[in-house]
Amino acid sequence: MTIHIAEGDITARTRAIIADLRFREGPLLPILHEVQEEFGYVPPEALPVIAEELNLSRAEVHGVVTFYHDYRDHPPGRHVLKLCRAEACQSMGGDAVAERVKALLGIDFHQTTLDGSVTLEPVYCLGLCACAPSAMLDGEVYGRIDEQLAAELVTEARR
Missing domain, CATH: 1.10.10 (Arc Repressor Mutant, subunit A)
Structure with missing residues (x-):
């Protein structure tokens, strides 16, 4: 909507x-x-x-x-899921997590699901390098994201 x-x-x-x-x-x-x-x-x-x-x-x-990547030129979804794309997160499996999230949502970075529930954005460091890969859902940060936790975040965001 x-x-x-x-x-x-x-x-x-x-x-x-x-x-x-x-x-x-x-x-x-x-x-x-x-x-x-x-x-x-x-x-x-x-x-x-x-x-x-x-x-x-x-x-x-x-x-x-x-x-600046943080500014949007269109309305976001009801929830914003940001995935860290910095080197530390990439080296710890962030690329696989990102691909899993994109597949689950059916969108790419800078897009919003058709139902308007989730906007997916890249972010270039959440400051959780020691807990890489990391993500942020609606301002709450998560570390040590694997494909299973990523799927749980997507499920939570789609509610």
């Missing part, structure tokens, strides 16, 4: 976020984080508003949004 937010609402809510954060040093990243927190993603309609308010080009704002 996709919730439609009117462009005027996006503009007004984005301007309110900017008003609260614009005078911080380097305000673009905090503003983008707040916009994503507000909407679940960074709506394309918010980019020109941010650019105008911060006296940046649209290309500069777009470049930052697309550079």
Whole structure:
């Protein structure tokens, strides 16, 4: 189920976020984080508003949004499952876990299941290198993920 937010609402809510954060040093990243927190993603309609308010080009704002993997340009599923793709996790079987999760969900990274239950995202280090491979489901981290635990996380997320 996709919730439609009117462009005027996006503009007004984005301007309110900017008003609260614009005078911080380097305000673009905090503003983008707040916009994503507000909407679940960074709506394309918010980019020109941010650019105008911060006296940046649209290309500069777009470049930052697309550079950082944590920003989404579309609404996420009800649950977000992040799999660590950093070297430590890959060396401890993370690739097999990722392939298993993709097969179970029927999607690839940066996609959402057709029922809208799960968005799968890569993340490049959760700080659990000693417990590799690792994952995060809705902000809760899990270490020593194997294919069985990955399947349990997918089952939990699909509920």
